[in-house]
Amino acid sequence: MDTRNALLDAAESAARRCGHDGFSYKDLSAAVGIRTASIHYHFPTKPDLLQAVMQRYHLAMQQALEALTLASTTAGQQLAGIIDLYRQALDQGNTYCLCVALSLGCARLPESIVAQLDAFRAMVHDWLSSVFARGREDGSLRAVSEPALEADACLALLEGAQLAARSSGGATGAVIEGGTVIEGGAVTRADARFLRAVTLLSRRIVEHGYANTET
Numbered sequence: 419m420d421t422r423n424a425l426l427d428a429a430e431s432a433a434r435r436c437g438h439d440g441f442s443y444k445d446l447s448a449a450v451g452i453r454t455a456s457i458h459y460h461f462p463t464k465p466d467l468l469q470a471v472m473q474r475y476h477l478a479m480q481q482a483l484e485a486l487t488l489a490s491t492t493a494g495q496q497l498a499g500i501i502d503l504y505r506q507a508l509d510q511g512n513t514y515c516l517c518v519a520l521s522l523g524c525a526r527l528p529e530s531i532v533a534q535l536d537a538f539r540a541m542v543h544d545w546l547s548s549v550f551a552r553g554r555e556d557g558s559l560r561a562v563s564e565p566a567l568e569a570d571a572c573l574a575l576l577e578g579a580q581l582a583a584r585s586s587g588g589a590t591g592a593v594i595e596g597g598t599v600i601e602g603g604a605v606t607r608a609d610a611r612f613l614r615a616v617t618l619l620s621r622r623i624v625e626h627g628y629a630n631t632e633t
Contacts, residue, residue, distance in 0.1 A: 421450070421452060421456070421460065422460050424450045425446060425450055425457060425461065425467070426467075426470060426471055426474055428446050428449040428450050429441070429446060429467050429468070429471050430471045430474075430475065430516060431513075432445060432446070432449075433468070433471065433516060433519050433520060434507075434509075434515070434516055434519045435512060435513050435519075437519055437520070437522055437523050438464075438468055438519070438520050438523055438526075438527065439523055439526060443457045443458070443464070465527075465528045465531060468520070468527075468531055469530060469531055471516070472516065472517075472520065472531060472534045472535070472538070473534065475516045475517070475538070476534065476537065476538050476541065479538065479541070479542065480541060482503060483500070483541075483542070483545045486499040486500065486503075487545075492552075492553075492556050492558035493549045493550070493552035493553030493555075493556055493558045493559050494553060494558030494623040494624055495558070496549045496552070497549055497559060497572075497619075497620075497622075497623055498620070498623055500542075500545075500546070500549075500576070501576065501616055501619065501620060504576040504577075504579070504580060504612075505609060505612050505613065507580065508580055508584060508608050508612060510606040510608055510609065511583065511584050511586060511606050511607065511608025511609075512584075513584075514580050514581070514584060515577075515580060517535055517538050517539065517577075518577050518580050518581065520535060521535055521577075539573060542573055543566075543569045543570065543573055544569075546568070546569035546572050546573060547565045547566045547568070547569040548565070549565075549569075550562050550565035550568040550572075551565040557624060558623065558624045559622050559623060559624065560621075560623075560624060561622065572619065575615070575616060575619055576616070579611075579612045579615035579616050580612065582611055582612070582615055583608040583609070583611040583612035583615065584608055585611075586606075586607035586608045586610070586611040
């Protein structure tokens, strides 16, 4: 077993479900099956652990956005892709994305980790800004004004939609109000609320095939 990565996996899962102060090294010890002393060997303090988790998450998101860029022929497809990334991060209402989860308790985080959260948002913001600039050029996004400000609003909406969605719980419904259906026609209430919250954003995508079929 790769103990370090197993600890990072367990810590990320716990933080995304419960926040950074919602789990202890004792919890990780039980989850991974090692002594707490062994956890301290890899990560002497909890801030050390959280920094490593956030660093890995930042890299994973950066790689996901790069892959999305390569796979998309238009800005509209990129925007649809990141909307879906943030929906998937909800895990049917069980988790937040790590950045949102840690931000909920940022007043109790060391400045070094707060700086990591700022860097993560700056990375996503810059990517979104390039998407809106591209959308203004290729015509795949409607009514683009200032790409940097569009990115600010979009990121705030995606994170806010997660917060609203998770409070809906994980019960299953059939169809989202407005006619949107996720594959299979059955969605959790969290997915439904998330997609409801981003409806106006998704309607700006010119191509068909995502949540929008109305103009």
